[in-house]
Amino acid sequence: MLNRQLRLGNHNHQRGAVMVEFALVAILYLTLIFGIIEFVVAVYHWSQVVKSAREGVRHAIVHDPICDPLGLYAGIADCSPVLNCASAPTVTTAACGSVDCSNLLVPIQAGGRQDIAGANVVVTYACSGLDLPNGTPIPLVTVTIQNVTHNLIVPNFLGFNPTWTIPSVSVTKTAEDLCTAAASGPNPNC
Numbered sequence: 097m098l099n100r101q102l103r104l105g106n107h108n109h110q111r112g113a114v115m116v117e118f119a120l121v122a123i124l125y126l127t128l129i130f131g132i133i134e135f136v137v138a139v140y141h142w143s144q145v146v147k148s149a150r151e152g153v154r155h156a157i158v159h160d161p162i163c164d165p166l167g168l169y170a171g172i173a174d175c176s177p178v179l180n181c182a183s184a185p186t187v188t189t190a191a192c193g194s195v196d197c198s199n200l201l202v203p204i205q206a207g208g209r210q211d212i213a214g215a216n217v218v219v220t221y222a223c224s225g226l227d228l229p230n231g232t233p234i235p236l237v238t239v240t241i242q243n244v245t246h247n248l249i250v251p252n253f254l255g256f257n258p259t260w261t262i263p264s265v266s267v268t269k270t271a272e273d274l275c276t277a278a279a280s281g282p283n284p285n286c
Contacts, residue, residue: 131250133249137246137249138248141209141246142262144208145244146265148205148209149207149240149265149266149267151204152217152267153238153267154203155199156200156269156271157237158272160172161175161237162196162197163175164178165188165235166179166233173195175221179222179223181233188221189218189219189220190218190219190220191215192215192218198214201214204241211244216242216243218240219237219238219240221271222235222238223236224236235270235271236268237269238267240264240265242264243264245259245260245262246261
């Protein structure tokens with residue numbers, strides 16, 4: 097009889113140990129699952145920024161520049177400095193916070209992130225070493241999206257408000273001259 101009481105008491109003690117073990121394993125398991133979910137969502141937002149940069153550079157190479165990197169277009173303000181590819185290759189940068197990029201922001205925001213603003217976009221024009229048949233240089237166009245933040249989901253449920261700044265994304269393509277500029281007529285260099 098004593099032996100039977102010892103076995104029953106030992107069994108009840110093990111039931112409590114199983115509950116403690118389950119609680120520890122469940123906490124680790126849920127932490128792992130929510131960490132994976134958070135990572136996947138962050139990578140998805142990063143890929144949306146990359147897609148937005150690609151859409152922006154595609155738009156920038158086939159439409160009028162946001163500032164005139166070569167000093168050729170009528171009705172578009174010249175970039176500062178104007179590219180001089182013949183004597184000394186230069187780079188000119190236009191931050192969308194300082195010039196009108198409203199036409200460029202439409203395809204960038206259509207890339208998936210509606211919260212990308214002009215202050216997050218920089219367009220750079222550089223010499224490519226390529227020329228049109230008349231000698232007009234064809235610039236490289238780089239669209240950089242920077243300082244975009246992602247709000248972490250899981251810590252928000254816990255009452256924190258942490259954010260992660262997505263790394264800057266730059267996409268470069270060679271410009272195309274489709275001769276679209278011109279409030280006053282087509283580009284004379286076509």
